[in-house]
Amino acid sequence: MRVVIAEDSALIREGLARLLTESGHQVVATTATAAGLPELIHARRPDIAVIDVRMPPEMTDDGARAARRIREADPRQPVLLLSQHIETRHSVGLVSTGAFGYLLKDRILRVDDFMDALTRVAAGGAALDPEVVAALLRTGDSALSRLSAREREVLASAAEGLSNTAIATRLVISERTVETHMRSVFTKLDIPESPGSHRRVLAVLTYLRPTS
Incomplete structure (x- = not known):
């Protein structure tokens, strides 16, 4: 599986890259900012993009907004959002197109669950963290x-x-x-x-x- 990782924390970014590489996947690009991310995805054509919701340059919901632009350009591009804080503004629309996941970052520590979610989203399915679901339900x-x-x-x-x-x-x-x-x-x-x-x-x- 070819993966692009967009995460501003070097520790998490490199940890994800190592986890994926050791699991037999290919990390084709990493970035610490949402600026230019849609263009990067278009150029690399990954099987899935793993994107942090809160990233530079504004450190608000830059990653979620980039994910929305990515899906507008290519509705078939699988996207998995990661976040410490739940953001629902852009998430509901993304759910409708499939091949979308949204997990809280502590889910990464449950490696089997995380890898299962990654595989499911890359295959066109959905993977929503229970806490994200609860927030959306409200x-x-x-x-x-x-x-x-x-x-x-x-x-x-x-x-x-x-x-x-x-x-x-x-x-x-x-x-x-x-x-x-x-x-x-x-x-x-x-x-x-x-x-x-x-x-x-x-x-x-x-x-x-x-x-x-």
Whole structure:
């Protein structure tokens, strides 16, 4: 897997590069600033871009804004955001396009979880940290009123990127029951089945979209 790392902390940047290299991946570029990042991604064409949310030059949400520009230029480019502080302003729109992840930085210390998330996002899936999901849910209460408590649990787990099998294991229910809950979610959120659409992603997006 070809990876670009955008992280202003030299310790984290080099640590990530070493972790990925030792896991058999190729780090094709690293940068400590969000300035010029979209151009770097365009030039290197990585399989995934790992981007810190808070980076120079402004040290606010520069990385998240760069990620949005990257996806506007190429909606298929996988992006994994990392952050110590949860930023939701740019995240909801990115979730809708798939191949997107958002993890808190302490997740890197859980190497297996981190590598699984990286692989899933690079393959076009989603990987959202549970705390990120919780923060996003607080902005989307209108959609919650349509769902039962169990349906919310199922959809929140789907938002993290879990498969039906993994959701069933987490909630100690059968996989068929998970499928039943997901069908109910699609119905309640008015997401019909149609060619070329990803109902699961659309359901998560509807669930997480801010009301204001």
